[in-house]
Amino acid sequence: MCAETPDYKDTLNLPKTDFPMRAGLPKREPEWLEHWNRIGIYDRLREKQGRTPFTLHDGPPYANGHLHIGHALNKTIKDMIVRSHQMMGYDSRYIPGWDCHGLPIEWKIEEQYRKKGRNKDEVPINDFRAECRKFAEEWVDIQRDEFQRLGITGNWADPYLTMDFHAERVIAEEFMKFLMNGTLYQGSKPVMWSPIEKTALAEAEVEYHDKESFTIWVKFKVVEADWPNEVECIQNESDERQDNLEFLRQLKTDLTDASVLIWTTTPWTIPSNKSVVYGEEISYGLYEVTGTPDECWANVGDRFILADNLASDVMARARLEDTMWRRVRDVDTWMLEGLKLTHPLAGAEGANGEWDDIRDFRAADFVTDTEGTGFVHCAPSHGMEEYELYRELGMLDQVITYNVLDDGSFRADLPFFGGKYILSRKGGEGDANKAVIDKLVEVGGLLARGKIKHSYPHSWRSKAPVIYRNTPQWFAAIDRAVGDGQDTYGTTIRQRALTSIDELVKWTPKSGRNRLYSMIEARPDWVLSRQRAWGVPLTCFVKKGALPTDPDFLLRDPVVNTRIAEAFEAEGADAWYRDGAKERFLGDDYDPTEWEQVFDILDVWFDSGSTHAFVLRDREDGTEDGIADVYMEGTDQHRGWFHSSMLQACGTIGRAPYRNVVTHGFTLDEKGNKMSKSLGNTIVPDEVIKQYGADILRLWVAQTDYTADQRIGPEILKGVADGYRRLRNTMRFMLGALGHFSDADRIEPADMPELERWVLHRMAELDQTVRDGYAAFDFQGVFQQLFNFCTVDMSAFYFDIRKDALYCDGDTTRRRAARTVMDLLFHRLTTWLAPILPFTTEDVWLSRFPGDDSSVHLQDMPETPDTWRDDALAVKWAMVRRARRAVTAALELQRSDKVIGASLEAAPVVHVADAEMLAALKSVAFEDLCITSDIVLTADPAPAEAYRLPEVEGVGVVFEKAEGQKCQRCWKILPDVGQHAHPGTCKRCNDALG
Incomplete structure (x- = not known):
């Protein structure tokens, strides 16, 4: 610059904003939380009149630990749904809730007892329940703070808790509807049982992990071959042998004293064996041992009946080479029908006749020849397929055993095995399997043994393996007609649920429909009872001496039910356990000596499945029809909350309690591995917030396809933070350009240059895209569109071009148009992004519109005129x-x-x-x-x-x-520079200087 040329820097319209380049989110976000609490923002939004209600019903987390990354993902998605619908004009309500009953909390108190050497059974039950309640209350407060730190909006001052007295009343009332409508019954069948926790478990309380199990090949000896019609049997074999009974005699000789071989991974079930089954479509043969190695449990001359497809494998397991055995003959199905088998422990010295009965032997459709031997040993007390087979045959009373106690030990008087444990007290391998195997070896009942690693059910809480155990439990019949007259969608719970899935519910992603439909289509009756202490009891009475099948077995009296409900409202479910409770509830109407009070507690999934009643139906901020607009949880809840809520509601209101079900996947580390503390690859939300701020975590959620499994880790978070900085720069540029902007600066779209009208067109396009995306819960799609618009259309194109006009123009139409567009853009971008980045958009908003009552979250997304659209x-x-x-x-x-x-x-x-x-x-x-x-x-x-x-x-x-020369004000190189009144300027700058 020449010495005589003035410095024109101060004449430029440079950006004016206090909005910082560095976000400082970890430090500043708590300030905005305080601001929202101070102005009561959630309640302020409820005051807006004339809006259509929109309710996302919160699936309650357990109140028993700090938040993990799955919690953060879940609650952030919910918050984006709630905030976006509010800003699109709805009265968008969110009542956070907690699941406070059940084993997760009870288990924690028991752990504390064990550390102190206390015995839970010696503590008065209501004292124990009080400790569970206190434990849950403490964690509710902790988790509430942690959720709010994520920026989750909701009615935090009045959440719902399943342990609130009114909630316990309603849960009991909902159970009593099953009692009164005829779907409740007591049955004895195999259920998944946790010996460590001494309770039945629902499928949703079970997770699958690899487990190494014993495998054994066991001999069930054929003691008799007896066909009712010998001539018919001969005809079945060959028409040429119709008159030759010698064939039949030889067949009996071949098969008698042979052994049917079974294979099992649960040796402990052998003492409870009652039958063996085969497949009618499987090809079987009789195989004979012709030679043996030094170490082998087979003898030369032993004969085994096996599925042909599995014979080679079985012989190899028995250490028999191909030259050491031969196939003797076919064994057709009609031949199997005439065989009688004995248990391998039959006649054993000291068995006291426990296993001397002939085993039932018949066909079953669940037998295959893809693994094992082609035969299945049946202990119907410990397997559902076997149980259902004999239930349909009407033979349960002949095959059910009660050999296994609630702690997983064999009954004390069971020969050889009394007092042996299936699992150790810490959940590892007990001594039962070894005892059974050793006894089978001793009596010559074992052909081979080994080990196998396979996927096996474990308790979600104790992490210990579970077993199937026959035990009396309370069930909701899902194929029995519900006697409530609400038959619009079907007469049974299953029919209503399947109809609801297809006709009443929209699924995001659509695969959620298939997942829940297939589960409900194939599921058995719902096990409602648990043998625990902390929860809502099954509020019913049974007639002493009556059988479960008797009509008067259950007391069904609305007056008694009302007494129970009113007591629970005043005192909570503890009322059921107080001295004199039975007499109090039965009143003068019934003789208490004739009735037994049930003390099992309800499956905790029944609690959470009932929340639609005491949250959506009963609360003032619930819904008019008791139906939620959205349920949103992880994909595991297809067998959990989505499932139990569907069953419970179909049993009480006749339909699904939700209109939309949104499902997210699981969170993995950067390499796609499951997170584990032992692997050191966990991401803790609190640590991310301390390093980056909650908005970065929320932005990660918005960038992921939450409908599938997502990945997160240090490098991914760095990338998210980089993207955030680009967005923040876009906002900062807008704020700088809008310094001192007022309504007097506005111009109408018709007076704007084409470039600004193109920006208006893009905003109109984007407004529809954003609204459609938010309505479809597609946050990834919304964010991608907004991010590309901000960084490509605006920062890299429009802003880059208009910097010159904004900085250097005087009061021109071009500059006014640019600032008008910036103002329109500001109101849209801040509200479009607010559901995703509530802290940052509040920072942006307050930078422009400061004030004690000011907040972007009190705004709606501005309506965008259709006239802005200009496709040409x-x-x-x-x-x-x-x-x-x-x-x-x-x-x-x-x-x-x-x-x-x-x-x-x-x-x-x-x-x-x-x-x-x-x-x-x-x-x-x-x-x-x-x-x-x-x-x-x-x-x-x-x-x-x-x-x-x-x-x-x-x-x-x-x-x-x-x-030309360089203009000393705008830096353009033009021929006319230096020809105007102001030295070193072009005409445009000279005019701007006046």
Whole structure:
């Protein structure tokens, strides 16, 4: 700059904003939380009148530990749903809740007892329950703070708790509806049982892990072959042998004293064996041992009946080489029908006749020849398929045993095995399996043994393996007609649920429909009872001496039910356990000596499945029809909360309690591995917040496809933080450009240049995209569109172009239009992004509109006029932008080669082959769009040396330097610089200076 040329820096309209470049989220976010609490923002939103209610019903987490990354993902998605619908004009309600009953909390108290050497059974039950309640209360408070720190909006002052007295009343009332409508019954069947926790478990309380199990091949000896019609049997074998009974005699000789071989991974079930079953479509053969190695439990001459497809494998397991056995003959199904088998422990010395009965032997459709021996040993007390087989045959009383006690030990008087444990007291291998195997070896009942690693059910809480155990439990019959007259969607719980799934519920993703449908289609009756202490009891009475099948077995009296409900409302479920409770509830209507009070507690999934009644139906901020707009949880809840809520509601209100079900996947580490403390790959939300802030964690959620499994880790979070900074810069530029903007600065769209009208068009397009995306719960789609718009359309294009006008223009139409558009953009971007980034958008909003009562979260997304849409203009500007890319790429080469330092030093010649594109470029200030001092547009063919961008056909760019002098105010190089009143300026700058 010459000495006489003034410094024009102070004459520029430079950005004015206090909005910091660095976010400082970990430190500043708590300030905005305090601001929201101070102004009571959730309650303020409820005051908005005339809005359509929208309710996301919260699936309650357990109140028993700090939040993990799955909690953060879950609650953030919910918050985005709630906030986005509020800003789209709904009265969007969110009542957070907690699941406070059941084994997770009870187990924690028992752990504390064990550490102190206390015995739970010696503590008065209501004292124990009080400790469980206190434990849950403490964790509710901790988790509430942790959830709020994530920026989750909701009615935190009045959440719902399943242990509140009113909730316990309603849970009991909902159970008593099953009692009264005829779907409740007591049955004895195999259920998943935790010996460690001494309680039945629901499928949702079980997780599968690899477990090493014993495998054994056991001999069930054929003691008799007796076919009722010998002539018919001969005809079945061959018409040529109709008169030859010698064949049948030989067949009996071949099969008698042979052994049917079974294979099992649960040796402890052998003492409870009652039968063996085979498959009618399987090919079987009789196999004979012809030689043995030194160490083998087979003897020369032993004969075994096996599925042909599995014979080689079985013989190899018995250490028999191919030369040591032969196939003797076919064994057809009709031959198997006449065989009688004995248990391998039959006649054993000291067995006291325990296993001397002949075993039942019949066909079953669940037998295959893909693994094992082609035969299945049945202990119907410990397997559902076997149980159902004999239930349909009406033979349960002949095959059910009660050999295994609630702690997983054998009954004391069981020969050989009394007092042996299936599992150790810590959940490891007990001594039962070894005892059974050793005894089988001793009596010659074992052919082979081994070990196998397989997926096996474990308790979700104790992490110990579970067993199937026959025990009396209370069930809800899902195929029995519900006697409540609410038959619009079916007469049974299963029918109502399946109809609801297809007709009443929208699924996100759609695969959720198939998952829940298949589970409910195939599920057995619902096991409602648990043998625990902390929860809502099964509030019913049974007649002493009556059988479960007797009509008067259950007391069904509305007056008694009302007494129970009123007591629970006043005192909670503890009322059931107080002295004199039975007499109190039965009153003078019944003789208490004739009735037994049930003390099992309800499955905790029944508690959470009932929440629609005491939250959606009963609360003032619930819903008019008791139905939620959305249930949103992880994919595991298809067998958990989605499932139990569906069954419970179909049993009480006749339909699903939700209209939408949204499902997210699981969170994995950066390599796609499951997170584990032992692997050291866990991501703790609190640590992410301390390092980056909650908004970065929320932004990670928005960037992921939550419907599938997601990945998170240090490198991923760094990438999220980088993207956040780009967004923040977009916001900061807007704030700077809008300094001192007022309504007096506005101009109408019709008076704006095309570039601003194109921005309005893009906003109109984006407004619809954002609303549709939020309505479809597609946060990834919404964020991708917004991020691309901010960084590509705005920062890299529009802002880059309009910097010059914003900084250097005087009070021009162009500058007014740009600032008007910036204002319109500000209100849309802040509200579009607020559901995702509530802290940052609040920071942006308060930077422009400070005030004690100010908040972006009190705003709605502005309505965007349809008149802003201009598809023809969008087509034109798509051509303009394509041509611009070719020019900027050509200039970048010159900059890289240090021919120029800035694009304003250039005045390129642009050869455009397409006449329509050339006309479009000539109709706009293309040199301003390319940020050059001048530009020449021509239809002449591009010379060979012209730069060409492959993806922009028909455009060639020849670099030329701009002619003239550099304006000391705007830095453009123009011929007229120095010819005006203000030294060293171009005409535009001279006019701006006045």
